Amino acid sequence: MESGKPVRAVVVGGGISGLSAAWYLRRAANDARIPVETSLLEASNRVGGVLRSERRDGFLLEHGPDCFISSKPEGIELACELGLESELIGTNPKCRRSFIVSNGRLVPVPQGFYLLSPVSLSALIKAPMFTPWGKLRMAMELFMPPRTDVGDESLASFVRRRFGEEALERFAQPMVGGIYTADPERLSLAATFPAFLDMEREHGSVIRGLGRKARNGAESSASGPRYGLFVSLSGGMERLPQALAERLGPGVVRAGTRVQSLSRDGLTRCWNLTLASGERVRADVVILALPAWASAKLMEGVDAELARRLATIPYASSVTVNLAFEREAFAAGLPDGMGLVVPEREKRDLLACSFSTNKFDGRSPDGKILLRAFMGGALRPDVAELDDGDVERRALSDVRDLLNFQGEPVFARVAKHRATMAQYEVGHLEKVARIQAGAAAHEGLALIGNGFKGIGIPDCIREARAAAMEMIGAVKSNTMIGVNL
Numbered sequence: 001m002e003s004g005k006p007v008r009a010v011v012v013g014g015g016i017s018g019l020s021a022a023w024y025l026r027r028a029a030n031d032a033r034i035p036v037e038t039s040l041l042e043a044s045n046r047v048g049g050v051l052r053s054e055r056r057d058g059f060l061l062e063h064g065p066d067c068f069i070s071s072k073p074e075g076i077e078l079a080c081e082l083g084l085e086s087e088l089i090g091t092n093p094k095c096r097r098s099f100i101v102s103n104g105r106l107v108p109v110p111q112g113f114y115l116l117s118p119v120s121l122s123a124l125i126k127a128p129m130f131t132p133w134g135k136l137r138m139a140m141e142l143f144m145p146p147r148t149d150v151g152d153e154s155l156a157s158f159v160r161r162r163f164g165e166e167a168l169e170r171f172a173q174p175m176v177g178g179i180y181t182a183d184p185e186r187l188s189l190a191a192t193f194p195a196f197l198d199m200e201r202e203h204g205s206v207i208r209g210l211g212r213k214a215r216n217g218a219e220s221s222a223s224g225p226r227y228g229l230f231v232s233l234s235g236g237m238e239r240l241p242q243a244l245a246e247r248l249g250p251g252v253v254r255a256g257t258r259v260q261s262l263s264r265d266g267l268t269r270c271w272n273l274t275l276a277s278g279e280r281v282r283a284d285v286v287i288l289a290l291p292a293w294a295s296a297k298l299m300e301g302v303d304a305e306l307a308r309r310l311a312t313i314p315y316a317s318s319v320t321v322n323l324a325f326e327r328e329a330f331a332a333g334l335p336d337g338m339g340l341v342v343p344e345r346e347k348r349d350l351l352a353c354s355f356s357t358n359k360f361d362g363r364s365p366d367g368k369i370l371l372r373a374f375m376g377g378a379l380r381p382d383v384a385e386l387d388d389g390d391v392e393r394r395a396l397s398d399v400r401d402l403l404n405f406q407g408e409p410v411f412a413r414v415a416k417h418r419a420t421m422a423q424y425e426v427g428h429l430e431k432v433a434r435i436q437a438g439a440a441a442h443e444g445l446a447l448i449g450n451g452f453k454g455i456g457i458p459d460c461i462r463e464a465r466a467a468a469m470e471m472i473g474a475v476k477s478n479t480m481i482g483v484n485l
Helices: 016-032 074-081 121-126 132-143 155-162 165-180 194-203 206-216 239-248 292-299 304-310 381-385 388-403 428-440 457-476
Strands: 007-012 036-042 053-056 059-062 088-090 099-102 105-108 230-233 253-255 259-264 271-275 280-283 285-289 315-326 339-341 350-354 368-376 411-422 445-448
Touching: 007 016, 007 271, 007 280, 007 457, 016 036, 016 074, 016 239, 016 285, 016 445, 016 457, 036 280, 053 411, 059 315, 059 368, 074 230, 074 239, 074 457, 099 165, 121 132, 132 165, 132 206, 155 165, 155 194, 165 339, 165 350, 194 206, 259 292, 271 285, 285 292, 285 457, 292 304, 304 428, 315 381, 315 388, 350 388, 368 381, 368 388, 381 411, 388 411, 428 445, 445 457
Parallel strands: 007 036, 007 285, 036 253, 099 339, 285 445
Antiparallel strands: 053 059, 088 230, 099 105, 259 271, 271 280, 315 368, 315 411, 339 350, 350 368
16 A cells, blocks of 8 residues: 555455444544545345344344344444444343243243253252253252363263253253254354353352352342343344444445455555456455355465365354234233243254244234244254245244144245354364464454354454454554555
């Protein structure tokens, strides 16, 4: 870049990670008084990635995530920066509970459980989904010695080792499956729930550790599922990427623009992006905000070893099915909770189902009910390959059987998200460390997205902000080769 010229920054990918990166690039550059020209290139004809909301016949449908967690502040902070604070809504306080399917019946998730573990023996005794032997085995966790091996461990191995098979099959697997759509036999505990490892090491027992935190008031989540921390937007989750695109201004976001290849000029050290149209774009800074497998394809011509490492992060596909009903179809009424999760041992196609009408206000008109079925994931990759009609029939069959309603839906909407859910398998943290070390060898390059340090919306925003600040910081300190201010 010539002296006095703006820094040319290109973000590839228009999901929440990419849009946040473009936003924070501008913010960081303004704070540092560095002129920057930012472009965001998105291959599809819309931005937002899996965040997609739809209004239909008075219903508000979420085809991707329907909320984010407020205990990680980045989501709330960004919404407020964008002027969306008046649109932030919490879950319905009258329905703050959920259910686990056990032998075909809905059983309330017991109070006093936190994801993998009971907080106390009294909470365990009251849990209805475990047999007496299963409860006894879980109580023995208090006396199980800590693991001495410091290497990574799968979530299934950890739960089985400390709490037994029942705890894994009947509770941990469905609760975690609803978050990560993952196979617990492969899911890295260190990359997903490191707090449980810390409790084992510090207190010698997860139950003991959770109990002490609850007594000390250090962790409100220890009293049960943290339903009050889930936050959405009254106009739908897509409002967040829409607001980002609007605030970035005209000419910044280029939808329908696919990047075909990436290379670097050996003389100027500038990045060259070749688009599918044949157009070439030059940049001083490139942020790839893509699934790891997509970033791998672009990096093949730049760094084959880095591309190979990126390609080792696996992804799963997921499917959502929004089902709209007349309220009369539910003669006994909709259960007064936010939804249900289904253990794999139940042998159903359904992973989970949100009672959208109960969960957030404004999701369905008066006299109507909206449900959102969740399917696919690492344990059921075949579901995403079915045609929409088959997916709808399977979702409806499971939901009808579990909720006991009559009649057909007013309408159903199927959405498929292929290879979008990163799988944090055992060894993930080490894998990411090697990827980051490889990327650091290329000045002006950052890799972000849900494949690295968190799959949630606040996680993606946090990593996008950190990457943007790092890039602008490097420019300001003149450590970026080829960029002269």
